[in-house]
Amino acid sequence: MRLGSIELTNFRNYETLSLDLAPTTTVVIGDNGTGKTNLVEGIAWLALGASFRGASDEAMVRVGQDKAFIRGEGVRQDRALQVEVELSRVGRNRVLVNRQRLQRVADLGDALQVTVFAPDDLKLVKGGPANRRILIDRALGSLAARNRATQQEVDRVLRQRNTLLKQAHGRRTAEIESTLDVWDQKLSTSGDALIASRVALIKRLAEPLTLAYDTLARGRSDVSMTYRASSHDLPLLAALAAVRDDDIRRGTTTVGPHRDEVALAIGSMPARTHASQGEQRSLALSLRLAIHRLLIETLGATPLLILDDVFSELDDHRARALLSEIPVGQVLMTTASSLPATAEPERVLSVAELVGEGAS
Amino acid sequence: MYAPPLQTLIDELGRMPGIGPKSAQRIAFHLLKIPSTDARRLADAIVVVKDRVSSCARCFNVCEGDLCEFCEDGRRDGSSVCVVEDVRDVVAVERTGEFRGLYHVLGGAISPIEGIGPDQLRVSELLERIEAESISEVILAMNPNIEGEATAMYLARLISPLGVSVTKIASGLPVGLQIAAPRFAEPLILVLAKLVQRANPIGWPAWADKY
Numbered sequence: 001m002r003l004g005s006i007e008l009t010n011f012r013n014y015e016t017l018s019l020d021l022a023p024t025t026t027v028v029i030g031d032n033g034t035g036k037t038n039l040v041e042g043i044a045w046l047a048l049g050a051s052f053r054g055a056s057d058e059a060m061v062r063v064g065q066d067k068a069f070i071r072g073e074g075v076r077q078d079r080a081l082q083v084e085v086e087l088s089r090v091g092r093n094r095v096l097v098n099r100q101r102l103q104r105v106a107d108l109g110d111a112l113q114v115t116v117f118a119p120d121d122l123k124l125v126k127g128g129p130a131n132r133r134i135l136i137d138r139a140l141g142s143l144a145a146r147n148r149a150t151q152q153e154v155d156r157v158l159r160q161r162n163t164l165l166k167q168a169h170g171r172r173t174a175e176i177e178s179t180l181d182v183w184d185q186k187l188s189t190s191g192d193a194l195i196a197s198r199v200a201l202i203k204r205l206a207e208p209l210t211l212a213y214d215t216l217a218r219g220r221s222d223v224s225m226t227y228r229a230s231s232h233d234l235p236l237l238a239a240l241a242a243v244r245d246d247d248i249r250r251g252t253t254t255v256g257p258h259r260d261e262v263a264l265a266i267g268s269m270p271a272r273t274h275a276s277q278g279e280q281r282s283l284a285l286s287l288r289l290a291i292h293r294l295l296i297e298t299l300g301a302t303p304l305l306i307l308d309d310v311f312s313e314l315d316d317h318r319a320r321a322l323l324s325e326i327p328v329g330q331v332l333m334t335t336a337s338s339l340p341a342t343a344e345p346e347r348v349l350s351v352a353e354l355v356g357e358g359a360s
Numbered sequence: 361m362y363a364p365p366l367q368t369l370i371d372e373l374g375r376m377p378g379i380g381p382k383s384a385q386r387i388a389f390h391l392l393k394i395p396s397t398d399a400r401r402l403a404d405a406i407v408v409v410k411d412r413v414s415s416c417a418r419c420f421n422v423c424e425g426d427l428c429e430f431c432e433d434g435r436r437d438g439s440s441v442c443v444v445e446d447v448r449d450v451v452a453v454e455r456t457g458e459f460r461g462l463y464h465v466l467g468g469a470i471s472p473i474e475g476i477g478p479d480q481l482r483v484s485e486l487l488e489r490i491e492a493e494s495i496s497e498v499i500l501a502m503n504p505n506i507e508g509e510a511t512a513m514y515l516a517r518l519i520s521p522l523g524v525s526v527t528k529i530a531s532g533l534p535v536g537l538q539i540a541a542p543r544f545a546e547p548l549i550l551v552l553a554k555l556v557q558r559a560n561p562i563g564w565p566a567w568a569d570k571y
């Protein structure tokens with residue numbers, strides 16, 4: 001898979017932007033605040049159907065405008081690929097792949113894949129469990145559309161169940177109990193499937209994670225990633241039954257895939273609280289690298305790799321080690337200053353060169 | 361702002377489902393242009409519908425008079441009832457030409473988000489019918505989405521203990537496959553399921569095997 005060009009219109013700070021990507025490494029240089037991450041966000045939207053940094057669709061639209069457009073053109077399995085997205089401040093988004101409208105934005109994931117490294121990836125290690133669940137779920141979503149369908153079903157059922165629990169106001173009437181029975185059943189079917197797929201992926205990531213970490217951190221260390229289910233390995237249906245009193249009292253679902261932890265450890269110590277900043281940074285990079293490798297291996301195609309301003313945060317060794325670990329493929333790097341000598345870009349552009357007239 | 365009568369028409373049209381301000385304007389200007397006989401025919405049709413069409417006292421399908429055409433038709437098999445969410449589903453099932461029983465229109469699906477629980481649906485009416493009409497077979501033809509499946513599951517749990525045969529026909533289709541008109545029925549659904557499998561790389565979700 002190769003992305004040839006990207007165009008942004010009224011997207012974030014850009015009135016218009018167009019960029020032709022080199023088949024290998026393209027570097028975009030720009031001062032802080034000039035829109036490097038915004039550009040990355042536009043490209044990543046084409047793959048994720050959402051902001052990679054979790055921002056709302058509304059935030060994508062340039063201030064003072066109603067709609068933002070993103071268009072990407074490239075080649076996938078020897079065929080031309082065109083992805084067009086229209087994001088509205090109000091109302092539905094429109095997504096077209098090769099001019100065919102997609103029913104579901106989530107199906108974008110089959111057209112294009114990207115891996116993004118960003119400075120705030122540190123939160124994958126230091127932040128709360130939601131960061132790690134999203135990381136794993138996004139990877140699962142890239143691996144199979146079926147996983148995305150399962151995730152959407154879990155989200156929808158959870159919203160229904162939580163709404164019902166709120167409506168119950170702590171009461172346990174026969175109607176609430178019997179309706180809860182149904183949502184429990186639905187949540188357990190899709191939730192157990194989601195949990196099983198997460199556990200399987202985490203298992204497959206163990207080896208690539210260790211390899212990447214050892215290269216970046218120079219040495220042998222015992223990094224591990226472990227799935228800790230809030231249901232304590234009970235089938236979800238039994239776990240939900242066990243906490244029903246609690247759930248009704250609190251008006252929310254207290255066990256399930258939305259409450260699970262993906263625990264990271266270096267040796268016997270939890271990385272979130274015990275690792276040094278340097279170790280945490282290496283581990284965050286390793287997580288991205290390991291997933292990137294697994295996607296290549298499984299999909300038989302290399303996702304576009306984007307390194308957004310990551311070198312400013314890395315010491316010389318880690319920067320070079322990261323570059324040496326990157327599998328061959330198409331790469332976009334952004335930076336505010338210089339790059340490590342080994343980056344070997346094919347094309348270097350500045351943000352100012354890319355924007356149309358009037359962009360700020 | 362247009363002349364008040366025109367603006368009133370635009371406002372009224374804009375209150376229709378799926379009609380935004382732009383479409384409302386377009387329709388209103390179209391109505392201005394057409395011959396007045398055509399306009400009157402439309403106005404009459406609206407008035408007649410409101411006067412004559414009501415819901416069937418037995419199954420809640422739309423009808424003229426007390427009972428709908430199916431409930432009135434003595435050749436239909438009154439021991440078999442197909443439960444659907446919406447009156448439009450009745451038409452869809454009829455079109456297959458395979459079902460010879462009667463209907464029961466629930467009036468929606470369970471969805472707490474939309475404030476719909478069993479009490480907002482015609483569930484108690486269904487239970488009363490099962491009892492009063494010696495119904496022996498209930499076919500649940502809910503829409504193939506999460507809420508439809510939850511509703512079918514809810515009803516199945518409620519009805520099965522009554523010694524009535526219960527079949528679900530809309531489950532097992534990939535969720536998310538909410539085609540423009542997701543209104544399926546028994547023979548249709550099998551054909552559709554096969555088509556879907558071929559056309560849709562998503563395939564069957566793992567959980568669908570359970571059904």
Ligand SMILES: Nc1ncnc2c1ncn2[C@@H]1O[C@H](COP(=O)(O)OP(=O)(O)O)[C@@H](O)[C@H]1O
Nearest residue numbers: 012013032033034035036037038059061062063
């Ligand atoms: N919706 C928007 N409309 C206009 N400007 C925006 C919008 N969203 C963000 N910006 C601007 O984009 C700039 C940040 O761009 P960013 O891509 O984060 O810069 P960097 O090059 O440092 O990565 C800020 O100046 C911000 O004001």
Ligand SMILES: [Mg+2]
Nearest residue numbers: 036037038309
């Ligand atoms: Mg940035």
Ligand SMILES: [Zn+2]
Nearest residue numbers: 416419428431
């Ligand atoms: Zn009737």
